[in-house]
Structure formats: structure tokens, C-alpha cells
């Protein structure tokens with residue numbers, strides 16, 4: 001086939017978006033995935049303990065996530081993310097009992113900070129200007145070196161937002177990544193900051209439509225197909241070794257590794273990759289949320305950071321949750337439910353629950369780790385990388401993963417044309 005074959009290894013969002021980006025370019029496309037299913041860290045599954053299909057973790061997107069929205073459009077899933085028409089984030093502070101809504105105005109001039117009813121209680125408009133320092137940081141220093149990580153604005157806005165974006169304790173986290181997030185979202189105004197959720201589930205919204213699109217377009221999908229070794233010859237990858245079969249790469253063929261950083265570091269030992277990771281813990285409680293419960297709520301001074309309300313289920317998230325990874329599940333469920341009972345007024349007895357601990361949810365967004373992220377191109381001219389941990393300029397997010405796949409697809413096209 002003109003343009004050769006592109007072998008994409010890993011069917012998380014990075015691999016899926018690379019495949020979607022290559023459809024229609026005249027290449028043969030083959031997607032290889034270790035698991036029985038696609039989606040990687042962004043997936044839905046049937047949980048027998050609850051009798052419900054749930055996601056491995058709550059995923060929040062923002063309306064500024066243009067690559068994610070374009071991906072959904074390309075695979076025929078446009079409009080399936082749900083959220084309010086205007087940015088609005090409900091918060092509850094468990095220690096003080098206060099409740100408020102943060103309501104940035106639509107446009108880029110942030111007049112909302114001058115209105116007490118729209119900003120965080122206990123803050124003044126001038127406080128918000130201090131966050132602008134993150135936009136100006138040239139070198140990548142810890143956030144705590146640049147802004148004051150204390151006080152009402154930090155505790156009630158900067159901390160929850162940065163923690164959600166970076167999955168890393170903000171004072172130590174990368175100011176460059178924080179600046180990139182703020183530049184693409186809050187700085188553009190409320191219309192770029194509308195929260196969006198896959199209410200039907202990550203599988204039905206992202207993964208299943210992408211697989212159906214790829215299948216319709218002749219992409220070969222191979223599950224339970226684990227890449228075990230790369231064979232290198234001079235400046236090329238000569239073969240992909242899957243154990244039971246070895247695929248030789250022709251002169252016009254390309255391989256895209258859309259794999260976790262830890263796997264790439266084993267397959268290509270000389271490639272730099274992030275080596276530190278952070279956990280996320282999600283709980284799912286089978287209970288009807290009160291009608292007044294917002295779809296997403298930020299929780300201050302609780303065990304949980306965010307509480308998502310789905311039909312028939314309340315799902316809290318603990319971010320940068322490494323301290324809870326070894327905790328007994330029963331103890332953790334009780335502790336988390338105490339937060340929910342305080343927020344919703346629910347009875348203290350636990351409803352049916354499940355806790356999902358994702359030990360390596362994302363790379364740690366520390367300046368040193370950010371510096372280790374490699375670009376899509378490698379020293380081997382037919383080997384490309386994709387994944388949320390590659391040098392996307394963004395933290396490990398759906399948006400970053402999809403952009404990395406788009407970039408790898410673009411390079412596969414351009415480089416393949418040059419070689420073919």
C-alpha cells in the first residue's frame with residue numbers, strides 16, 4: 001500500500017487518536033493492544049459489586065480541550081460530553097460549612113473577580129492578580145517558589161484547580177505546566193472553562209465510537225497483543241516482537257509506541273521518560289444523588305477533592321492520592337462516605353461501594369519530571385512516541401494524550417512520505 005503500514009502499539013486515547021488521524025491517508029493502519037479492551041486509563045467496565053457500568057476514574061474535561069472535542073467529532077461522538085452553558089463550579093468547605101459557586105464570566109476580561117457573588121468567599125479581587133505570575137514564569141520552577149501557597153485564594157481555588165490539573169501537590173509542581181493550563185483555560189475566559197463530563201461513561205463517549213470508526217475505516221485492531229521487544233538495526237526499528245509473532249518493518253513502515261512511560265523505558269532503554277508517578281483514588285457509591293446535588297463539586301478540607309454526581313451513583317475523587325494507596329478499602333470507604341454524608345445530608349450507613357486505586361494514574365508533574373518528557377520523534381527514524389507523558393506541554397490529561405496522538409499521526413504521514 002502507498003505510504004506503507006503504520007503499526008500503533010497501545011490503544012489508549014493517544015493510540016486511538018493517532019489511528020483516527022491516519023485514517024484516509026492511504027496507509028495501512030494496525031493497532032496492537034495488550035489488554036482485551038481499548039481505553040487504557042480512560043475506560044468503562046461493568047462492576048459486579050455495584051451491578052453498574054462505571055469508569056475507572058472520574059474524568060473532567062474543559063470546553064478549552066479543543067483536541068478532545070475534535071476527536072469526538074471525528075469519531076461521530078460530538079455533543080456527548082455534557083456540562084453547563086456557562087462556567088460554574090460549586091464548592092463546599094467541610095470545616096466551615098460554607099458553600100459557594102465560582103462563576104467566571106464568559107469573555108477573557110475577568111470582571112467576575114470584582115463581584116463578591118462570583119468569586120471565592122474570603123478573597124479580594126487583588127488576590128487573583130497574583131496567579132498571573134504563573135503565566136510569566138520563564139524557567140520551570142516549583143509553583144511554591146512563584147506564588148504564595150497559603151490563604152483563602154490558594155486553599156479554595158488555586159489548590160483544587162491546580163491539583164485537578166496536575167495530580168501533584170501544587171507547591172512542588174511545575175509552574176510551566178500550571179501556566180500552560182491557565183493560559184488555555186481561565187485566561188481565555190469562562191467559555192473556555194466550562195466543565196464537561198462523559199455522563200454516559202468514558203467507554204460509550206470516547207472509546208466505543210472510536211473503535212467503531214476505526215473498524216469502519218479498515219483499521220486492523222489486535223487485542224491481547226503485547227509488544228515484548230523492539231529489534232533495532234542501525235537508525236531504524238527493524239522488527240516488532242510480540243512473542244508469538246514478529247512483524248518486520250518495511251522501508252516505508254512506521255511504528256508509533258502509544259504506551260505507558262514505564263513500558264517504553266523497558267523497550268527502548270536509552271529514551272528518557274518520567275520515572276515518578278502519582279495515584280488517583282476513586283470511590284463509587286450506589287445511591288441516588290439528592291436532586292440539588294451539582295454534577296461536579298469541589299470539596300475543601302475533606303478527604304476527597306471532587307464529588308461527581310451521576311444518575312444512581314455518587315463518585316468522589318481523591319487526587320495525588322499516594323498517601324491512601326495502602327489504606328484498607330473499608331476504612332477509606334467509611335472516611336470518604338463521612339465527607340459525602342456531610343455534603344449531602346445522607347445517612348451514615350454505607351451504601352454499596354467500590355474503591356478503585358490507580359497507582360500510576362499520571363506522571364508526577366514536577367519540574368524535573370516534566371524535563372524528562374521526550375518529543376514524538378526518536379533517534380530511530382521509523383519510531384515515534386505518543387502518550388500523555390510525552391512532551392505535549394500539558395499535564396497528563398485526555399487533551400494531552402489526544403494531542404500527542406495527533407502529532408504522531410502527522411509525523412508518521414510526513415516521514416513516511418519522505419521515505420516512501
Ligand SMILES: Cc1cc2nc3c(=O)[nH]c(=O)nc-3n(C[C@H](O)[C@H](O)[C@H](O)COP(=O)(O)OP(=O)(O)OC[C@H]3O[C@@H](n4cnc5c(N)ncnc54)[C@H](O)[C@@H]3O)c2cc1C
Nearest residue numbers: 010012013014034040041057059060227387388397398401
Ligand atoms: C483515575 C484517573 C483519573 C483521571 N482523571 C482525568 C481527568 O479528570 N481529566 C483528564 O483530562 N485526564 C484524566 N486522567 C488522565 C487520562 O486518563 C490519561 O491522560 C489518558 O487516558 C492517557 O492516555 P494514553 O493513551 O496516553 O495512555 P494509556 O491510557 O495508559 O494507554 C496505554 C495503552 O498501552 C497498552 N499497553 C501497555 N503495554 C503494552 C504492550 N507492551 N503492548 C501493547 N499494548 C500495551 C495499555 O494496556 C493501554 O491501553 C485520569 C487518569 C486516571 C487513571
